[in-house]
Amino acid sequence: SHPLDLRLPTPGCFADPERAGLDADAVFDGMTEHLFFTLGKLAPTASNHDLYMALSYAVRDRLMTRYLASLEAIRARPHKTVAYLSAEFLIGPQLNSNLLNLGISKDIAEQALRRFRIESLDQILEVEEEPGLGNGGLGRLAACYMESLASLQVPAIGYGIRYEFGIFNQLIRDGWQVEVTDKWLKGGWPWELPQPEEACFVGFGGRTESYTDGKGNYRSRWIPSEHAIGIPHDVPVLGYRVNTCNRLRLWRADATESFDFYAFNIGDYYGAVEEKVGSETLSKVLYPNDGTDEGRRLRLKQQHFFVSCSLQDMLRSLGNRGIPIEEFPNHWTVQLNDTHPAIAVAELMRLLIDEHYLDWDTAWDITTRSVAYTNHTLLPEALEKWDLTRFRSLLPRHLELIYEINRRFLQQVRLRYPGNDAIQRKLSIIDEDGGKAVRMANLATIAAHHVNGVAALHSDLLKRQLMPEFAEIWPEKFTNVTNGVTPRRWVALANPALSRLLDEHVGPEWITNMELLTKLEERQHDTAFLEQWGATKLSVKRKLAGYIHRQTGVLVDPSSLFDVQVKRIHEYKRQHLNALQVITHYLRIKNGQAEGMAPRTVIFGGKAAPGYYMAKLIIRFINGIAETINADPDMEGRLRVVFLPDYNVKLAEQIYPASDLSEQVSTAGKEASGTGNMKFAMNGALTIGTLDGANVEIRERVGPENFFLFGKTETEIMELQTNGYRPRQIVETLPELAEALRLIGLGHFSNGDGELFRPLLDNLTGFDPFFVLADFADYLRAQDEVNQAWTNRKQWNRMSLLNTARTGFFSSDRSIQDYCQTIWKAEPFPVEITCDVP
Ligand code: BZD
Incomplete structure (x- = not known):
């Protein structure tokens, strides 16, 4: 690749830390400037939080050469980029990982800190507030993958939501969990770069209509009743000791107008402000549920909001570079982190057909060559289903497109399994049993070029238990990528x-x-x-x-x-x-x-x-x-x-x-x-x-x-389940277990209150749904x-x-290499930066 001579203020040379601004003097100077100019503080009165902010800004400055060079490299010479769509990114504290990946040692940081009378870096790291933008494994996995992508020099962008309130803080009061709002932004968060000029519009609700265009073509369009604006907030993701610095692009929802014009004109000032407040609540809070599908309307709104912004952003980047839209699959590979972003299938179809005027087959070809889906659970209660009426009222045009996707798919199913109604009902995107609903896993599976589970056993069960018919229709679609974790954070740091x-x-x-x-x-x-x-x-x-x-x-x-x-x-x-x-x-x-x-x-x-x-x-x-x-x-x-x-x-x-x-x-x-x-x-x-x-x-x-x-193995558990499982009989054969349960029932662990844990005891001795006994x-x-x-x-x-x-x-570097080879067909793209800066 061509070296980029950006003539930027801080060079990117690791060979020469002094000129790269990575030595203790430079870090100290950077901190001093930020304390004074950015934070408006004098060194002698600066708190640990002030010093955390100053050091973070100084470190962020040192990411910028690589960040801008990475963006510029892709702009100048297009290269397939991974778009990792995830409703959650649990990225953790940023300061220490950026220090590590940049190559600023603890010793250098402490030399700078000592000049502010701080003895250890740990004192500063302690005050860092972490963005809890995820529930658990799924969100943390996305963060490890972003770090590995950058370290492997693969161009990537993580798309998600900038929740104002992340996962709640947990207090324990009298032994019970108490949830407290997570105000992670309250002290200011130095790692994001808002980009209001790249805002995107997103519609909700309203109706669809048919019309005939200038060339006599019959078309559809969506007239939403409501809009929100997504404002990207970009977080740099630097790879370990490389120039590649990718981005996490998190969307914050804003009102379309500070006032709704119509309401404003008729003098309904408060009514006008209501819509503004309403659209801002979109990115207000993370749903703290990690295993059950709540099916809330606001959650679907959040999903469509960030997915629509992200896809528009990808299409716009092609447009900006004059790349024809048909080339989309060669420039973007879109990974769905579970079904939370699965509305992307319908939204990409809508953007291509309604807004870029492509025909169905071309749009479907682009979509199915771009999108892949990772499944993270087999638990039926966690599979996302949206009530049909609710779905239609929020996304009427998307539902039309989903019906058409489904109609075409079920035609294929009928050819393959003639007269087999049961299979059709099972594979349909629309659940017709009971209250009608949209099954997001079916939508994602039908559109994706690959569907993967996250460990060998899980991928196997996905194929054999959850989706045997899909796997029969498309055996080559199903694959495994065993999860991994980044050794930078989880060992080195x-x-x-x-x-x-x-x-x-x-x-x-x-x-x-x-x-x-x-x-x-x-x-x-x-x-x-x-x-x-x-x-x-x-x-x-x-x-x-x-x-x-x-x-x-x-x-x-x-x-x-x-x-x-x-x-x-x-x-x-x-x-x-x-x-x-x-x-x-x-x-x-x-x-x-x-x-x-x-x-x-x-x-x-x-x-x-x-x-x-x-x-x-x-x-x-x-x-x-x-x-x-x-x-x-x-x-x-x-x-x-x-x-x-x-x-x-x-x-x-x-x-x-x-x-x-x-x-x-x-x-x-x-x-x-x-x-x-x-x-x-x-x-x-x-x-x-x-x-x-x-x-x-x-x-x-x-x-x-x-x-x-x-x-017990998975097979043995299944057998127990089918042959009838009697947990109470187990208690009778295990005196130690019987004694433990008896004491619990006597209130031995609850100050004599024998009723407190009764529901737990009843659960275990009655059904024991997870075979504890x-x-x-x-x-x-x-x-x-x-x-x-x-x-x-x-x-x-x-x-x-x-x-x-x-x-x-189990390094996420290995997982990412697996994804790159088998699913994304994406390759490293080293970024060169010349060091001859005066
Ligand atoms: O994903 C987890 C699985 O339970 C783990 O086994 C697995 O290792 C990780 C990563 O693949 N799933 C989640 O963490 N799921 C959620 O957090 C979640 C969030 C919102 C809605 C539903 C589930």
Whole structure:
């Protein structure tokens, strides 16, 4: 590629940090200027937050050469670009990751900070507010993928929503979750660049009409009754030590006019302001639901809003460069992160047909060659369905187009399965059983050139269980891309102690080539090294112990086994299975049957959807158990239970590196992949887990002897379900379980209130929809194995080392390479910047 000589103020040369503005003097000068000119503060009175802002602006300045060069490179020489459409991007704190990817070391940052009398970078990182623009795994995956795309120098843009309020902050009051509004923007957020001149209009509601154009063609058009404006807010996404700096383009909704002209003219001032207020609420708040489809009208509006803005933006960029619209699929590859952006199929068709006057076949060809769909769940309650009447009232033209897509598709189905009405009903985009509804997964699957699941098992079940007929019609459409996580954030930033060890024994290249970590295997019998390995883990556990004490007042012993389950609270994830195990452990100690049981600290964290009663009760349950156990003198030095409030990316960065045991105990077949499981294993935690999601592949790679497997397989669970499952019978055969349930029923973990956890007990002994009791005995057996293994610390350290050594596959760099090769057909596009700046 051609080097770009942009003559920009800060050069992009890594070879020469001084001239690149990446040395301590330059960072200090940048901070000083921003403190004074941008923030209006004097250094002696600057708060830590002021200094955070000043450092962030100084770092942001240093991204700009690469950011602008990357944009300019694509403008000058078009290259296929990935458009990752996602309603969520859980990007986490930005300052430290930008420092790392730019190559400004902690030491350099601290040299600059010391001149403001700040001793450690951590003091500044602490005050950073993280944008919680996602619920959990799906949103975090999108963020890891954006980071890997940039690091692999693949041109990409992430399209999403700039929610004013992200996922709620979680407080724990009397053991219950309390939700508090997340005002992440309140102190100002320095990482975004608003681009009001690139705003887009989006319509809603109204009606459609037919007309004949000048050439006598019969056409349709949409006359919306309402509009919103989307204003892009761009967040730079720099790759690791490369010039590629991609963008996350988040749309904020604004009113079309400050006043509605008609209402204004008739003097209805307040009525006019109402529409303004109404359209601004579009990007107001993230729906905090990660597993059930709420089917709310505002949610569909949000989806259409950001999808329409994004597609218009892509079409406009072709127009700006004089590229014919038929070339769309060669310039954009559009990935749908679950069905949340699936309205893109109908919206792209509408834009091509109604606004760019293409015929149906051309438009359909462009759409189906551009769009691919990732499925993240098989749970029926999570599959998006929109009530037909509601859908029509909001998007009447889209519904017409969907009917036509469906009509043509069902014609194909009829040819293939003549007379088979059941298959037609099942595959139709329109659900006709009960209240009519639009099935977004069917729409996405019909239009996509590829449909992928997120782990081998999940992709297999997607084909065999959820969509067998689709897979029969289009076998080549279905594929797997196992999830991955970025080693920059989840090892280098989160675990500097481990990173130093890896730098020393593997070489610093591991950070962009995680497969190199297999070199650690050479050390698996090296006693001194294994001790160093264990000591490194212990040092990180000490830090977490300090945090736990400050947050919860509970003192935990850093040398105890840190047994951790952090993730959204869900019945299928079975935090209550873990909680029951804790009770058993407690009872064994109480009953003097705990000989040989090593001290443990059981750590939980995670948010429950505000409307999910059972999940909230599980949080209360864990806190009840924690209270009883931590107050019992018999438990001193043997067992501690902690629920860490407000689990988010920042807290996650503290937890994964400090964990010994990773709890991945979902009911087989229910967790699509999991990504926390990967972060734990990379950081040397051993997994106790079921054969679910990516656990299967983690176990294959680390070796079955380095993984604590338990539980029924997906097939066995299915069999139980069909043959009739009787959880109450299980209780009768397991005295330890019976005793645990009896104590719960007596109010032993709820200050004598025997009713508090009744719904949970009834759920478990009645239906037990996620087979908690069916897996209980085997889980206890595996926990005993964990205890055994922990007692031989050298052996444990060896197993831990092998987990790190063998989990390179789970780098999101590998996932992105898979997507590029099999789905996107997208290639790296290195950006060159000349360094001969005066
Ligand atoms: O996606 C998760 C799955 O549960 C995990 O198994 C998987 O690893 C990750 C990434 O593929 N799904 C979600 O996180 N889903 C949501 O957050 C969500 C959000 C809104 C609506 C529905 C689901």
